[in-house]
Amino acid sequence: MEFRDQALAARDAAQVLAVTPTGVKNAALHAMADALLACTEAILAANAEDVRTAEANGTSASLIDRLRLTPERIGGMADGLRQMAGLADPVGDVVRGWTADNGLRIRQVRVPFGVIGIIYEARPNVTADAGGICLKSGNAALLRGSSSTYASNLAVVEALHQGLRAVGLPETAVQLVAGPREVTDVMMTARGLVDLLIPRGGAGLINHVVQGSTVPVIETGTGNCHLYVDVDADLDVAYAIMLNAKTQRPSVCNALETLLVHRDVADAFLPRALRGLDEAGVTVHGDERTARVSKAVVPVEEGDFEEEWLSLDLSVKVVHSLDEAISHIRRYTSGHSETIVTDSRTAADRFVAAVDAAAVLVNASSRFVDGGEFGFGAEIGISTQKLHARGPMALLEMTSTKYVVEGNGQVRA
Missing domain, CATH: 3.40.605.10 (Aldehyde Dehydrogenase; Chain A, domain 1)
Incomplete structure (x- = not known):
């Protein structure tokens, strides 16, 4: 016909x-x-x-x-x-x-x-x-x-x-x-x-x-989704969310593509995070601070922060502050789903107000941004x-x- x-x-x-x-x-x-x-x-x-x-x-x-x-x-x-x-x-x-x-x-x-x-x-x-x-x-x-x-x-x-x-x-x-x-x-x-x-x-x-x-x-848009681990984050919660968001199904638009870590928790969080990612088969494309933690880290290139990897690859950057994390997300976001892990209500409220995306999450995996998970039965797509x-x-x-x-x-x- x-x-x-x-x-x-x-x-x-x-x-x-x-x-x-x-x-x-x-x-x-x-x-x-x-x-x-x-x-x-x-x-x-x-x-x-x-x-x-x-x-x-x-x-x-x-x-x-x-x-x-x-x-x-x-x-x-x-x-x-x-x-x-x-x-x-x-x-x-x-x-x-x-x-x-x-x-x-x-x-x-x-x-x-x-x-x-x-x-x-x-x-x-x-x-x-x-x-x-x-x-x-x-x-x-x-x-x-x-x-x-x-x-x-x-x-x-x-x-x-x-x-x-x-x-x-x-x-x-x-x-x-x-x-x-x-x-x-x-x-x-x-x-x-x-x-x-x-x-x-x-x-x-x-x-x-x-x-x-x-x-x-x-x-509908691509999903260059970020996770920011705040200085006041529960690092166990951050670790679990990171692994789930990156590895549960890496080929979909709500999977994690860039990890941002506050410098004051980087020494405590990154060694464990990089080991877990390596065990899950994830290739980390990290900045200089991240690369010092593990020889398995591939030096990040500027274009990597724009990537919707849709694979077991992850860009990682250490940031000096919440504001730097927000600035990075504003520059590279595709407007899909952005996440903060923090126990600070002030930091969470600031992140939610300042980040412009279809979904902003606090202490939860971006994999939940889905029509079925929202109780809609199904979805036609994620509008950005x-x-x-x-x-x-x-x-x-x-x-x-x-x-x-x-x-x-x-x-x-």
Whole structure:
């Protein structure tokens, strides 16, 4: 099917979804989750094909990790859809309402956008998450995954279609957009057919979509995430958070990429931290002070502080003060997630107020910055822009509003 035909079908489906009762949408989400589990074998077989091709093409280990599905990850996709079914439906919520002096009753009400296009790389779990979030928020989804995950995405979408059919909703509510690379550019300029675009992937993809789209875009961003160990930090807490944030899953956007340590705790913290990182297979790119602690440290280069490593690599720097840490973060942050470990309320409040990011954490791992961990069921991505949506984007962020005005014959003088 040509993209224009898909987009027109999506617009028709969006009109259906806009007035679909919550109970039907929830039933569809449960049916989609059931279908994912029932189709696990077929999805894994398709995914294995994509992984083999990626390995043969020399794809990086971090991207292959994002691409790879397991029974547990498919189970997680199904769980996300079920959790979404248990969440409140935002459509129809009254954001605010009042009665004007002339008696007009005015309400601002949440409504779907209509047709949402998601352009993304690797991570076939996004296919289920995005399809489910769009459905629950009353939107039709046009899913443009990368060619490297086509077989996986197709298998996932076929399972989602089984769930939609089971409750009588149109399959065109969730569509996979295939075709050559040029189709992405067609999608980006389909103003009037697509209401919103969301890119999810590396900086190259995001910049291409943001700079080339005539369709409105919500920008998701890369994750150059920092952890600052303050002079008043509990060093045991700092150590545990550091290891979790860096090593629990290094290939994702909320993983730790730069460690900043206050100079007054560096002698106590760095030897243990570097040993733990080395045992976990992490390559440390450290400044001069850090390099004096261990011969395993690779001398840091200026460009390293800009890196979203997405691997077992970590930039480390010793700073003289909280203000220096904040200045470093301001210079290099991608606006995703920034963390301080401290027992000082004053330091924590200063850090939270001064650091500009979608999420700022105090004494907790940045790995928690995730739609599922926030209780959203799933997410379409982490927005690092400042308009409309910021942070994990889930149901509320996939709605706009309209004003409903009711009167009894008033006319304007």
